[in-house]
Amino acid sequence: MNPAALRAAAQARYPAFLARLAELVEVDCGSRQVHGLRKVAARFAGYAAEAGTRVDVVPVSDDDGAALGDAVIARKAGRGGSRILLAAHLDTVFPPGTAAARPLTVDGATARAYGPGVCDDKGGLLAGLAAVEVLAQLDADRYGEIVLVATPDEEIGSVGSRPLLAELAAQADAILCLECARDNGDLVSARKGVADVEIDLHGRAAHAGIEPERGANAALAAAHLTVALQGIDGVNVGVLHAGTRPNVVADRARLVVDVRAAEPAAYEAALADIARLAGTPLVAGVTATVRVVAPTPPWLGGTGTAALLRAAEKVGAGLGLTVTHAATGGCADANLLAASGAPVLDGLGPVGGGDHGPDEWLDLGSVVPRVALLAGLIDEIS
Incomplete structure (x- = not known):
């Protein structure tokens, strides 16, 4: 795929990305804050429908039957044979009132956005949707189907979403997880x-x-x-x-x-x-x-992850990006999804840091190149 066209299409999606980011960050949606989680799920479902995907909203409950919110599943059919699963989450770790106290702000000097969940995982979630939109804009549909899932309970171990994630992972040929890249730009190739x-x-x-x-x-x-x-x-x-x-x-x-x-x-x-x-x-x-x-359980990476990394490095080279990766001590849905046996790669959102703290940030300068990288990777592995 032409790198210049990828970058231009990603740049065209940036204004919508930033507007949507502000809309999602303004809602309190910590784990088990069901009203807020359903609100952000509804907003994201609307964005996904605007992007031309087929959207399903699925209620999620824990083992005791308590509601946890809604999962959103957005599907985009292509003309190929590979099913690519993109995975992200809607919930944060922050208590009620945080969104009003810390709405989205942008530091123009550093090109950093701040706010609860701006990196973990609103930035990654919206980057995944932007990548789907980029591929549609470029008529790049060599995949069989892209499935983008956003769950409401990742921060508490996906206690209600595990059956859904297992079902989707079992149907996938490759799984790309949308937690943001490490603060130095590393993708994530293994998790404890x-x-x-x-x-x-x-x-x-x-x-x-x-x-x-x-x-x-x-x-x-x-x-x-x-x-x-x-x-x-x-x-x-x-x-x-x-x-x-x-x-x-x-x-x-x-x-x-x-x-x-x-x-x-x-x-x-x-x-x-x-x-x-x-x-x-x-x-x-x-x-x-x-x-x-x-x-x-631990996710060790392995040969499938190595193959996805090689594809990412190839796409990155065309875009002028050096793709690096690392193992990390934090777990995520990648650990659960890898149990399916499908190859998994994580950290494919924009660059960010300060997760779970008052200074959580997202590097807005990384949004366009990382969306381009993700879209190019989907096309490459298709």
């Missing part, structure tokens, strides 16, 4: 596995002054367990609560543990070690229940 482990300790209350021997101190057990768990590679005890009053032997405690590992064997070993330690009585009379939340 992640899980949250909730451990509830059950003791027995007693008066701390009169008859402490009748109690079973869950706080003491939690302290011992915290020290033991911190000795496991890749484990962090991030939350610890215990007891109710200082003059009562604590009858309960709760730990929430973060697990991260780059290799599947290390990931499984860490989870097994946590279960073993939690099941070992550290204080007489204290028992534990363990719940693993949204386990997300």
Whole structure:
């Protein structure tokens, strides 16, 4: 595909990209903020319909039946045989009120946009749609079908979207994930596995002054367990609560543990070690229940990812971009999608950084070249 034509078409989509970015960032849409998530889903569904895609809006709920919002699936048929899945998400990590406190702002000196979710993942989501529009503008339809999915619960482990993602991934010949590129421009070629482990300790209350021997101190057990768990590679005890009053032997405690590992064997070993330690009585009379939340295994990349990287490097060379890549410690839907066996590449949104913080930013100067790269990559692998 002609690189100059790619860039020109991407440049033509930039005003709409920026306007849409402002419209999405102005809505509070943290995970489980269902009203806001449905609002941004409806807006994105409208953009996708304007782009000539066939749009389906699918309600998403967690295992307990609680609504999480809507997923948007936009499809664009081509004349080829390959189905390309583009994956992004609608939710952020920010509480209600953040959008009003920090609406989209642009620093003209640095060409950076700021706002909640501007990078993670509104920029990537809209870049994916812009790439579809670029291909349509250039009559480049060598693919069989492009499927763009936007889910409402990625930031909480895609607890409701997993069946949908698995279904779409099983139908895909290649999967391109639209998390933004790293702040140095790297694409993402591998991700650590992640899980949250909730451990509830059950003791027995007693008066701390009169008859402490009748109690079973869950706080003491939690302290011992915290020290033991911190000795496991890749484990962090991030939350610890215990007891109710200082003059009562604590009858309960709760730990929430973060697990991260780059290799599947290390990931499984860490989870097994946590279960073993939690099941070992550290204080007489204290028992534990363990719940693993949204386990997300490591994504190692592999030969399929390497082939997608070579294609990206080829397209990038034509556009004057040097394509680099890296593994990262954060997990994303790429981990889940890779379980299908289809080749996966991530970090294909524009360049950004400061994710999950008050200074989250998107490099607006990277939007046009990265949209061109993504559109060219879709055409190349088709």
